[in-house]
Amino acid sequence: MLLYGTQEVNEKGHLTIGGVDSVDLVNTYGTPLIAYDIALFRERARAFKETFRAEGIQAQVAYASKAFSSIAIYEVAQQEGLSLDVVSGGELYTAVQAGFPRERIHFHGNNKSEAELEYAFAEKVGCIVVDNFLEIELIKRISALRKQEMDVLIRVTPGVEAHTHNYITTGQEDSKFGFDLKNGQADEAFYRLHNDDYIRVLGMHCHIGSQIFETTAFRFAAEALMNKMIMWRDEYNFICSVLNLGGGFGIRYTEEDAPLAPAKYVEEMASVVLSMTRQHQYPMPEIWIEPGRSLVGDAGTTLYKLGSMKEVPEIRTYVAVDGGMSDNIRPALYGAEYTAVTANRMNEPQTTEVTIAGKCCESGDKLIEHALIARPKEDDIIATFCTGAYSYSMASNYNRLPRPAVVFVEDGLHQLVIRRETYEDITRLDVPLQAVKRGDTI
Numbered sequence: 363m364l365l366y367g368t369q370e371v372n373e374k375g376h377l378t379i380g381g382v383d384s385v386d387l388v389n390t391y392g393t394p395l396i397a398y399d400i401a402l403f404r405e406r407a408r409a410f411k412e413t414f415r416a417e418g419i420q421a422q423v424a425y426a427s428k429a430f431s432s433i434a435i436y437e438v439a440q441q442e443g444l445s446l447d448v449v450s451g452g453e454l455y456t457a458v459q460a461g462f463p464r465e466r467i468h469f470h471g472n473n474k475s476e477a478e479l480e481y482a483f484a485e486k487v488g489c490i491v492v493d494n495f496l497e498i499e500l501i502k503r504i505s506a507l508r509k510q511e512m513d514v515l516i517r518v519t520p521g522v523e524a525h526t527h528n529y530i531t532t533g534q535e536d537s538k539f540g541f542d543l544k545n546g547q548a549d550e551a552f553y554r555l556h557n558d559d560y561i562r563v564l565g566m567h568c569h570i571g572s573q574i575f576e577t578t579a580f581r582f583a584a585e586a587l588m589n590k591m592i593m594w595r596d597e598y599n600f601i602c603s604v605l606n607l608g609g610g611f612g613i614r615y616t617e618e619d620a621p622l623a624p625a626k627y628v629e630e631m632a633s634v635v636l637s638m639t640r641q642h643q644y645p646m647p648e649i650w651i652e653p654g655r656s657l658v659g660d661a662g663t664t665l666y667k668l669g670s671m672k673e674v675p676e677i678r679t680y681v682a683v684d685g686g687m688s689d690n691i692r693p694a695l696y697g698a699e700y701t702a703v704t705a706n707r708m709n710e711p712q713t714t715e716v717t718i719a720g721k722c723c724e725s726g727d728k729l730i731e732h733a734l735i736a737r738p739k740e741d742d743i744i745a746t747f748c749t750g751a752y753s754y755s756m757a758s759n760y761n762r763l764p765r766p767a768v769v770f771v772e773d774g775l776h777q778l779v780i781r782r783e784t785y786e787d788i789t790r791l792d793v794p795l796q797a798v799k800r801g802d803t804i
């Protein structure tokens with residue numbers, strides 16, 4: 363059985379996280395509940411930072427907060443000296459609410475609206491990662507009108523196919539993100555930006571995909587961007603001071619997954635940059651990265667209560683939990699695999715094979731097929747591991763299910779950081795029928 367971070371089994375045979383009994387968490391906050399092992403988040407953050415420090419490389423490690431965005435996680439990210447990647451006005455607003463230092467916020471997005479860009483200028487974010495030609499026109503206009511300078515990175519697609527799910531590769535040429543490196547788009551973007559009075563091009567950005575286990579694609583990407591930087595130096599006498607190589611470092615969801623240690627990805631990319639800068643006498647740029655999943659993924663555990671069961675003879679036994687695709691869409695969307703345990707009976711053999719289904723009105727709402735848990739009983743607590751990234755942040759109110767509560771645990775303490783939605787929350791945006799009656803026109 364795979365356990366993560368500070369997880370242990372206590373004398374009652376209960377799963378503990380951060381020194382807190384998961385059964386107590388459930389009794390206090392109800393289910394479904396996502397519990398974050400904050401010590402593990404801190405450990406991951408420190409490991410990334412330490413790798414750069416040990417290599418003597420100036421760096422920023424930006425938490426890609428689309429993986430899990432909340433005021434409290436931004437506060438922890440700030441405590442750990444991370445920077446922050448936000449990808450919408452909503453994430454920026456959350457960062458502002460958390461008091462996150464604006465100069466360490468990097469603003470992303472492939473279709474930022476004018477209002478979102480205005481907001482980023484008003485908050486004086488550290489940089490905007492420019493993605494397309496419309497955005498170039500918008501930021502030039504906004505900066506000139508406001509007479510305000512802005513640092514930017516140019517996001518490029520390096521033409522690298524990373525080995526991961528099709529929906530989450532982003533570095534290949536056929537991508538909605540960024541400027542193509544090979545067909546002249548990236549050069550055109552640079553050309554339009556670098557002589558502007560208010561815009562300062564810091565450097566380049568790429569992100570080749572997510573949940574990647576090997577380093578070859580990262581090395582290729584680093585090399586492709588370095589080559590372009592060298593070209594811009596030779597042609598325009600321009601030096602990039604920042605090279606942002608994105609996130610995408612894989613984590614271990616199941617025993618079959620074999621990710622590298624987070625530091626290993628960094629070392630490999632850094633070694634390409636170090637050797638190319640030496641070879642071409644290029645000033646060493648700062649290296650920025652933006653891990654999401656590898657910072658929060660295995661820190662999160664979802665606790666559910668087990669309810670109904672159904673046996674389909676000779677095929678499978680379904681056990682249903684009180685959440686599902688509404689709090690974790692990844693199995694239905696990507697065929698993502700997870701492991702689970704019976705958290706209240708950890709010392710019993712976890713050998714009964716079941717399909718863990720959710721409660722949504724959808725046959726595809728299966729969280730785990732072939733899960734191995736203790737012989738199931740009503741009210742058991744099922745813990746699914748590694749749900750810290752892209753679960754809560756992609757959660758919905760499908761079937762009008764309230765979204766779960768989120769709690770942080772650390773050193774035997776626990777704190778609610780997102781309260782459970784109520785039925786009132788669910789109808790809070792609804793406007794009852796008033797003037798419009800049947801047959802009237804609006």
Ligand SMILES: Cc1ncc(COP(=O)(O)O)c(C=O)c1O
Binds near residue numbers: 447610652653
């Ligand atoms: C631009 C960008 N940066 C960083 C990330 C974070 O990726 P991951 O969570 O795989 O580290 C993503 C998401 O894939 C992204 O689109």
Ligand SMILES: N[C@@H](CCCC[NH3+])C(=O)O
Binds near residue numbers: 573692751752
């Ligand atoms: N949401 C995806 C990853 C997309 C990353 C965002 N660029 C996942 O759950 O794996």
